[in-house]
Amino acid sequence: MSKDNQILEELTSKEYEHGWSVNYEADEAPAGLNEDIIRWISAKKEEPEWLLEWRLKAFRTWMNMPEPEWANVTYPKIDLQALKYYSAPKQIKKTKSLEEVDPELIAIYERLGISLNEQKRLQGIAVDAVLDSVSVATTFKGTLAKLGIVFCSFSEAVKEHPELVKKYLGSVVPMTDNYYAALNSAVFSDGSFCYIPKGVRCPMELSTYFRINAANTGQFERTLIVAEESSYVSYLEGCTAPQRDENQLHAAVVEIYAAAHAEVKYSTVQNWFPGDKEGKGGIYNFVTKRGICAGDHSKISWTQVETGSAVTWKYPSCILKGDYSIGEFYSVAVTNNYQQADTGTKMIHIGKNTKSRIVSKGISAGKSQNSYRGQVQVMKRADNARNFSQCDSLLMGDQCGAHTFPYIDINNPSAKVEHEATTSKIGEDQIFYCNQRGIATEDAVALIVNGYAKEVLNQLPMEFAVEAQKLLALTLEGSVG
Amino acid sequence: MLSIKNLHASVEGTPILRGINLEVKAGEVHAIMGPNGSGKSTLASVLAGREEYEVTDGEVIFQGKDLLDLAPEDRAREGVFLAFQYPVEIPGVSSTNFLRTALNQVREYRGLEPLDAVKFLSLMKEKMALVEIDQKLLSRSLNEGFSGGEKKRNEIFQMAMLEPTLSILDETDSGLDIDALRIVSNGVNKLKSDKTATIVVTHYQRLLDYIVPDYVHVLYKGRIVKSGTKELALELEEKGYDWIKEEVDSATV
Numbered sequence A: 001m002s003k004d005n006q007i008l009e010e011l012t013s014k015e016y017e018h019g020w021s022v023n024y025e026a027d028e029a030p031a032g033l034n035e036d037i038i039r040w041i042s043a044k045k046e047e048p049e050w051l052l053e054w055r056l057k058a059f060r061t062w063m064n065m066p067e068p069e070w071a072n073v074t075y076p077k078i079d080l081q082a083l084k085y086y087s088a089p090k091q092i093k094k095t096k097s098l099e100e101v102d103p104e105l106i107a108i109y110e111r112l113g114i115s116l117n118e119q120k121r122l123q124g125i126a127v128d129a130v131l132d133s134v135s136v137a138t139t140f141k142g143t144l145a146k147l148g149i150v151f152c153s154f155s156e157a158v159k160e161h162p163e164l165v166k167k168y169l170g171s172v173v174p175m176t177d178n179y180y181a182a183l184n185s186a187v188f189s190d191g192s193f194c195y196i197p198k199g200v201r202c203p204m205e206l207s208t209y210f211r212i213n214a215a216n217t218g219q220f221e222r223t224l225i226v227a228e229e230s231s232y233v234s235y236l237e238g239c240t241a242p243q244r245d246e247n248q249l250h251a252a253v254v255e256i257y258a259a260a261h262a263e264v265k266y267s268t269v270q271n272w273f274p275g276d277k278e279g280k281g282g283i284y285n286f287v288t289k290r291g292i293c294a295g296d297h298s299k300i301s302w303t304q305v306e307t308g309s310a311v312t313w314k315y316p317s318c319i320l321k322g323d324y325s326i327g328e329f330y331s332v333a334v335t336n337n338y339q340q341a342d343t344g345t346k347m348i349h350i351g352k353n354t355k356s357r358i359v360s361k362g363i364s365a366g367k368s369q370n371s372y373r374g375q376v377q378v379m380k381r382a383d384n385a386r387n388f389s390q391c392d393s394l395l396m397g398d399q400c401g402a403h404t405f406p407y408i409d410i411n412n413p414s415a416k417v418e419h420e421a422t423t424s425k426i427g428e429d430q431i432f433y434c435n436q437r438g439i440a441t442e443d444a445v446a447l448i449v450n451g452y453a454k455e456v457l458n459q460l461p462m463e464f465a466v467e468a469q470k471l472l473a474l475t476l477e478g479s480v481g
Numbered sequence B: 001m002l003s004i005k006n007l008h009a010s011v012e013g014t015p016i017l018r019g020i021n022l023e024v025k026a027g028e029v030h031a032i033m034g035p036n037g038s039g040k041s042t043l044a045s046v047l048a049g050r051e052e053y054e055v056t057d058g059e060v061i062f063q064g065k066d067l068l069d070l071a072p073e074d075r076a077r078e079g080v081f082l083a084f085q086y087p088v089e090i091p092g093v094s095s096t097n098f099l100r101t102a103l104n105q106v107r108e109y110r111g112l113e114p115l116d117a118v119k120f121l122s123l124m125k126e127k128m129a130l131v132e133i134d135q136k137l138l139s140r141s142l143n144e145g146f147s148g149g150e151k152k153r154n155e156i157f158q159m160a161m162l163e164p165t166l167s168i169l170d171e172t173d174s175g176l177d178i179d180a181l182r183i184v185s186n187g188v189n190k191l192k193s194d195k196t197a198t199i200v201v202t203h204y205q206r207l208l209d210y211i212v213p214d215y216v217h218v219l220y221k222g223r224i225v226k227s228g229t230k231e232l233a234l235e236l237e238e239k240g241y242d243w244i245k246e247e248v249d250s251a252t253v
């Protein structure tokens, strides 16, 4: 790294630590969106015919779908024809083992604090590293394979486990579910695939780390998690992107399938570039995440810490189909400067004695807008469905906004649905109290905010919780006094 | 240690402190008494650096430094401690976590290594005994759902942990029953040394039976209108404040 780069990085790092980018020779699709591009992507990835057809079908449906405008966010229309839909570092060859992965690519992840070296890696976490449109490496594949667990890039799964992919792809989020999901279905490039066989408790955290590096490129990854009967897995997702003046689009789809007595915990720490202080640049994060508790007594739990992105549009949801199944959603969404977030969840109670729990903690600072949008739906035959929702908003300053949009739709009289909401301001007297004990204002804010978000942060695996706490503090730096 | 000269302060343009003079030396205990609304808490807040209060005149020197020039956190790090009349609640932050952050920032300012978890815990145990505070209370969210007495006791516990040079106790006795009052006072007394000083703000004399002051000052309408020894407190207890008010009000007319 040159001296200038180093100084520059130090100057900007306080604001967004991961704003750097690396120059590597890329294998890119030409800009534009049409059937030829989709064929190009599919060919590049050496996909089977059925998958190409699936993509094309999604694309044709998408063309007739209107862009959704109901969310409480405003942004200039994205010129989807100006984007590139595929970009991969040329150095990526079809490597079988980690040792063969280009050290330059490994270095990118090292710089992000993600070690792909299995020996150096903190015990207990396997990583799939996705750079722009492709997976760079997946660690601990061998260890996991011994238990019958499949953890690999989506592209590899298409090749190695086509029957599983074919069975579950689009089974939770249908290709035509919504505008962005349909777009993703047409052009998705890579992502992670994970399969936990019957009765297996995955012994380590599985994690995918998404990194956008290329400019003018959309990232459309797909994650599919299948947990067979009585299995358990905890899954983590992290993401960052370089600091660029123009907005970038990230439209992912995550599908989770949980069979009877299975449990899936999905945690996200989303740290896409949020745009600068004036609101220039930043990622548009339009994501569809949904899980189905297909079997009885299954459980899916979403935990998200949303700190980045210029615009966030995201509602991790649970379809509670199995009797006695449980859905959970824990969320902290922080917005500062000109960020906008419209996020929440949907809990759809279909089975009997299903339970859901929603804990949403919004934090708004600067001139940002932060909305919680949540739906609780109880279907006719969902006897004794229970939901508890807690939606809190914390405001910092008086130029930001916090909004709550709860939708409740109950079709069974035995349902019990509770909704609690609070709005508070971070108190000058709280900050002064901390100051008086010797704590600087910025640390006081971090302390107060982390305390406020504690119930959600407690859901995260230890290592992630620490990172999330630091991120919350970093996002809010300079937002008080 | 502390020298306040002609201190004037106002809130939203309204003068509250109108020329305070006070000298506090190491080893001394000063009591500040006075009727409600006379400016006692304001004085404490101004010394601690609360922003709402604008200092319009005067100076405050603390251990040779211009106190008014320092940010509130630096005043604390220099050794000024305020036990609040109304301690705030911070949900989700345990007293333990809060104090560890505070103590380590104070230590860093003083060029000391941060205390590791083990050392911190043993320090905490030692100080807990001093104010007879329960560990369970300290793992709960700071002041959240604490009774009035628990809040006050926690303030003194924090004081014990941070070992300030100058402690200002604002109505620490209010809300305490007689046993708690004794425990808290004992704690304060044990923390006293010939290198520290204490300013006790109260409007009851009963606290002064436990924390015996060297000087008693009466604050009224933003000025110290009378100073004396602990006998003055007894006199106030007996006669109330009216005679002082009359004295002052007739003199100013």
Ligand SMILES: Nc1ncnc2c1ncn2[C@@H]1O[C@H](COP(=O)(O)OP(=O)(O)O)[C@@H](O)[C@H]1O
Pocket: B011, B012, B016, B034, B035, B036, B037, B038, B039, B040, B041, B042, B043, B052
């Ligand atoms: N933040 C504030 N805003 C407006 N008025 C205040 C504020 N703080 C104190 N005051 C006023 O200043 C005067 C002194 O208050 P205070 O210092 O709390 O008195 P004491 O502690 O002696 O009872 C009172 O008239 C009170 O109403």
Ligand SMILES: [Mg+2]
Pocket: B040, B041, B042, B085, B171
């Ligand atoms: Mg008072």
